[in-house]
Amino acid sequence: MRIILLGAPGSGKGTQAEKLTFDFGLLQISTGNLLRQAITDGTKIGKKAKAIMAAGDLVSDEIVLDLIKISLSSDSNQNSFVLDGYPRNLSQAKSLEELLTDLDLPLDYTVLIDVDSDTLIKRLSGRRICSKTGKTINIYFSKQSEIDQCIEAGGELIQRTDDNLESITNRINVYKEQTEPLIDHYKLNGLLKVVDGNGEIEIVYKRLIQAIGVQI
Numbered sequence: 001m002r003i004i005l006l007g008a009p010g011s012g013k014g015t016q017a018e019k020l021t022f023d024f025g026l027l028q029i030s031t032g033n034l035l036r037q038a039i040t041d042g043t044k045i046g047k048k049a050k051a052i053m054a055a056g057d058l059v060s061d062e063i064v065l066d067l068i069k070i071s072l073s074s075d076s077n078q079n080s081f082v083l084d085g086y087p088r089n090l091s092q093a094k095s096l097e098e099l100l101t102d103l104d105l106p107l108d109y110t111v112l113i114d115v116d117s118d119t120l121i122k123r124l125s126g127r128r129i130c131s132k133t134g135k136t137i138n139i140y141f142s143k144q145s146e147i148d149q150c151i152e153a154g155g156e157l158i159q160r161t162d163d164n165l166e167s168i169t170n171r172i173n174v175y176k177e178q179t180e181p182l183i184d185h186y187k188l189n190g191l192l193k194v195v196d197g198n199g200e201i202e203i204v205y206k207r208l209i210q211a212i213g214v215q216i
């Protein structure tokens, strides 16, 4: 299975990609995670990306394409993957097409996870990561018991540097201007599936599985 998850920031691409990875043994390629790791590791790429990401702008196409190439060439599971957060503009989509043609790894589907704008802002502004367990929690949606679990484990709820209101607004604008045109692009080549991304994680996952015609 080779799929792209498309959707606005906060639509749940990362969460759903993790579930697909777990259930179907896919390679999850998240350019956001790779870039955050580069920042933590203090690499050259991380240094270039840090301020751009904090502001909610897009990192250069060359940098993210390099990350994708490395991921697809170094992992043994490369035949099956879920891309989460890539491509984010038409130029990235074209580079990806060329790369996948060269590797003879055609895409099966691009799945748009569609979420209402009000929900997106709540999901992003309420998102916290537990410093101890690494679990993602939402101060508006998570059960109190999940929050307590983190605190009892001695963790703190950390907010991503780009989950402040200014950056969130910019990320949503960048999505509308640069990423949304990809919806028509994938509709035209017949690969697009649309999934309602509102509601609970498990419910959205069921819709996603159904849309791509697989069973757990």
Ligand code: AMP
Residues within 6 Å of the ligand: 009, 031, 032, 033, 035, 052, 053, 054, 056, 057, 058, 059, 060, 061, 064, 084, 085, 086, 087, 088, 092, 162, 171
């Ligand atoms: P995400 O974790 O997918 O929300 O991505 C966080 C941030 O990483 C984005 O706001 C961008 O600054 C950067 N980023 C992630 N993926 C890409 C991409 N494909 N192209 C450019 N920048 C990206």
